[in-house]
Amino acid sequence: MRQKTLTRLREMAVFAMLGTLMFLSKQLLEFLPNIHMLALFTCVYTLVYRIKALIPLYIFVFLEGVIAGFNLWWIPYLYIWTVLWGAFMLFPKTLPARRAAILCPIVCALHGMLYGTLYAPMQAVMFGYSFHTTLVWIATGLPWDAVQAAGNLVMGTLAVPLILVLERLEKKKVLI
Numbered sequence: 256m257r258q259k260t261l262t263r264l265r266e267m268a269v270f271a272m273l274g275t276l277m278f279l280s281k282q283l284l285e286f287l288p289n290i291h292m293l294a295l296f297t298c299v300y301t302l303v304y305r306i307k308a309l310i311p312l313y314i315f316v317f318l319e320g321v322i323a324g325f326n327l328w329w330i331p332y333l334y335i336w337t338v339l340w341g342a343f344m345l346f347p348k349t350l351p352a353r354r355a356a357i358l359c360p361i362v363c364a365l366h367g368m369l370y371g372t373l374y375a376p377m378q379a380v381m382f383g384y385s386f387h388t389t390l391v392w393i394a395t396g397l398p399w400d401a402v403q404a405a406g407n408l409v410m411g412t413l414a415v416p417l418i419l420v421l422e423r424l425e426k427k428k429v430l431i
Contacts, residue, residue, distance in 0.1 A: 265428070270307070273300060274314025278322075281315075289370075289399050290406035294363035297336055299417045301343035302350065302359075303425065308343075312336055331377045338373055339366045352415050360411030367404035371396035 273296070280292040293315070300308035316332045323329070342362050350358070366373075371393050379389040 266307070270310040271314060274311035274318065277311060277315035278318040281319075282322075287406070289367075289403035292410050293336065294339060294366050294407040295410040295413055295417070297339045298343050298359050298363060298411065298414045299421060301340050302346060302355070302414075302418050303421045305344065305348070308340060309337070312340060327381050330381070331374045335370065335373050339363075342366070352419070355418065356412070356415045359414035360408045363411035363414075364404045364408035367407035368400050370403055371400045 277293060277296045280296065284291045296315075297308070297312060300311055304310075316329075316336065319332060320329045339362070342365075343359075346355075346358065374396075375389050375393050378384065378392060379386075384392060
């Protein structure tokens, strides 16, 4: 019983740190428009922790709301990052590192390119956009989505080394 409690406390502490790391990484890169490490961390956490990766992911989402304000812009955060998590959940549990080194940056980049499209349905509902207006809104944001895709592609190249480090730390129970 005591071991199970310690394991749960350890997990809570680790996931709190990982969610906070996501949040702080975004804050530190705010000066770069649409460049951040969120897709990278979503990839790494999902491939290491699988379904439990939702815990740090939603800690990040909650912290975003607390610090920046729970406003209309925040609502799509409730599902946009979950879409990326779901894409990485489709990867096999034992994905060879060589394949992961190719697939992780590509999926991260695709999510960046689709970010505005994923955001658009809520934007349309919140502001009463017609289908045409929604398409125009998406098209207008494509240059920024391309910037995000490029940033995600570059950041995604760090996925395999980070996965290996995190898995090694987990095996040794070094984290906390």
